[in-house]
Amino acid sequence: MNYEQIITAQRVFFNSNATKDNGFRKTQLRKLRSLLVANERRLYDAIYADFKKSEFETAETELLLIYHEIDLALKNMESWSRKKKVPTNLVNFPSRSYIIPEPLGVTLVIGAWNYPYQLSLAPAVAAIAAGNTVILKPSEIPANTAAVMASIINENFPANYFHVVEGGVETSTALLECKFDKIFFTGSTSVGKIVYEAAAKQLTPVTLELGGKSPAIVMADCNMEVTVQRLAWAKFLNAGQTCIAPDYVLIEASAEKRFLEVLGKYIERNYGSSITENYVQIINDKNMERLLKLLDVSKVVIGGSCNKESRYFAPTVMRNVSFDDAVMQEEIFGPILPVIAFTDLNEVIANVKERPKPLSCFVFSTNSKKIKQVLNELSFGGGAVNDALMHISNSALPFGGVGNSGMGNYHGEAGFKTFSHYKSILHKSSWLETGIKYPPYAGWKQRLIKWMMR
Numbered sequence: 263m264n265y266e267q268i269i270t271a272q273r274v275f276f277n278s279n280a281t282k283d284n285g286f287r288k289t290q291l292r293k294l295r296s297l298l299v300a301n302e303r304r305l306y307d308a309i310y311a312d313f314k315k316s317e318f319e320t321a322e323t324e325l326l327l328i329y330h331e332i333d334l335a336l337k338n339m340e341s342w343s344r345k346k347k348v349p350t351n352l353v354n355f356p357s358r359s360y361i362i363p364e365p366l367g368v369t370l371v372i373g374a375w376n377y378p379y380q381l382s383l384a385p386a387v388a389a390i391a392a393g394n395t396v397i398l399k400p401s402e403i404p405a406n407t408a409a410v411m412a413s414i415i416n417e418n419f420p421a422n423y424f425h426v427v428e429g430g431v432e433t434s435t436a437l438l439e440c441k442f443d444k445i446f447f448t449g450s451t452s453v454g455k456i457v458y459e460a461a462a463k464q465l466t467p468v469t470l471e472l473g474g475k476s477p478a479i480v481m482a483d484c485n486m487e488v489t490v491q492r493l494a495w496a497k498f499l500n501a502g503q504t505c506i507a508p509d510y511v512l513i514e515a516s517a518e519k520r521f522l523e524v525l526g527k528y529i530e531r532n533y534g535s536s537i538t539e540n541y542v543q544i545i546n547d548k549n550m551e552r553l554l555k556l557l558d559v560s561k562v563v564i565g566g567s568c569n570k571e572s573r574y575f576a577p578t579v580m581r582n583v584s585f586d587d588a589v590m591q592e593e594i595f596g597p598i599l600p601v602i603a604f605t606d607l608n609e610v611i612a613n614v615k616e617r618p619k620p621l622s623c624f625v626f627s628t629n630s631k632k633i634k635q636v637l638n639e640l641s642f643g644g645g646a647v648n649d650a651l652m653h654i655s656n657s658a659l660p661f662g663g664v665g666n667s668g669m670g671n672y673h674g675e676a677g678f679k680t681f682s683h684y685k686s687i688l689h690k691s692s693w694l695e696t697g698i699k700y701p702p703y704a705g706w707k708q709r710l711i712k713w714m715m716r
């Protein structure tokens with residue numbers, strides 16, 4: 263079947279109303295969970311072949327999150343999908359009002375490469391939980407993970423319900439020309455604009471999970487050991503190829519020396535100075551070259567070495583960086599951490615504000631006034647105080663960007679909402695009809711309506 267045929271088949275299946283049954287949705291989610299568990303070995307091997315990600319990290323940052331999303335949906339589906347009663351105003355007496363969550367229909371999920379399972383399957387889980395059919399187009403860059411997902415899903419789910427389409431830009435472009443009821447895209451801001459434009463032609467609602475330069479603001483009053491331990495892990499996890507990794511550090515000048523000392527200690531402890539099983543490789547040669555261009559060797563204070571053959575890029579720290587440096591002109595998306603020292607928090611906030619709204623922001627401090635100032639004055643998708651990245655692990659926190667870093671969100675109930683339409687219903691009784699809204703109009707009727715509408 264070609265894409266058009268699959269989409270048509272999914273539309274026919276959706277219109278059969280089968281997916282509106284919670285029992286059906288739960289069965290599909292349980293089936294997906296069992297398939298993933300049964301195929302874990304293949305999933306681990308594929309991601310290792312693509313970028314040497316360890317089993318520990320794959321479980322921690324990919325599979326456990328997907329299992330958690332499935333379990334949460336199974337546990338809460340009845341309450342999430344229940345009709346919600348709302349008050350009714352006097353002018354509509356006698357009646358009730360309620361909101362019915364309904365699935366949107368045939369959905370398209372386009373994934374990014376850096377967490378290939380999580381970024382493809384977590385949105386698909388939300389779409390299924392909300393009662394949609396799904397066409398999933400994972401990133402083509404990690405070819406092994408895309409192939410294993412296609413094999414697991416396409417061999418076990420009918421194409422008219424849940425289907426993986428493998429392919430790159432041409433495939434995405436062809437899919438985007440088709441009519442969907444929802445497009446959920448994860449990727450770069452530049453491709454996000456292409457997706458948004460294509461969706462606009464069909465008036466298709468979109469969720470865009472994009473990227474950007476996420477700052478970490480470190481105040482001198484923070485607990486330095488804990489701060490650096492958390493920051494170093496968040497930055498160099500997946501070799502910095504994480505959308506919500508701290509892109510750069512803004513450090514209060516008086517604490518910079520200590521920060522760099524402690525950072526050196528933790529980088530050495532976590533990764534040593536050569537290739538290790540605990541450290542992921544750069545996804546491809548193109549990104550290796552891109553990262554090398556961002557590096558100013560005269561500013562490197564930790565790391566800086568790389569091996570093009572094995573696509574190893576050491577955890578690297580640059581200091582004396584300014585907002586004008588090459589490394590500050592684009593999302594780094596790799597293991598280079600620029601450190602910018604500052605003396606005035608107001609100035610630093612103004613500098614961040616001048617730039618596109620980031621996906622995340624992290625503030626490390628023990629001073630509640632300063633924390634409040636950062637949270638109040640900066641706009642960003644989401645973040646953490648005295649931690650980095652871990653906000654993604656709490657599915658009670660809707661995950662998404664704002665402005666250039668995206669629109670819409672998901673995880674937990676937010677994902678269910680993203681893939682649902684909330685249909686508002688006024689349900690009237692027929693035993694009483696006051697007649698006051700009908701002609702002939704009269705002054706007393708107008709006064710009565712005015713009073714009722716107050």
Ligand code: NAD
Nearest residue numbers: 373374375400401430431434449450453471472473474505
């Ligand atoms: P990308 O935009 O290059 O690709 C994402 C997807 O879009 C892929 O499936 C790809 O095949 C498709 N695509 C690429 N070019 C296209 C085009 N011209 N037309 C239509 N489709 C196209 O992004 P990437 O390199 O896979 O991922 C890196 C980016 O994604 C970074 O900016 C990162 O911050 C962001 N990201 C965001 C999140 C998030 O949750 N907000 C998560 C991961 C990555």
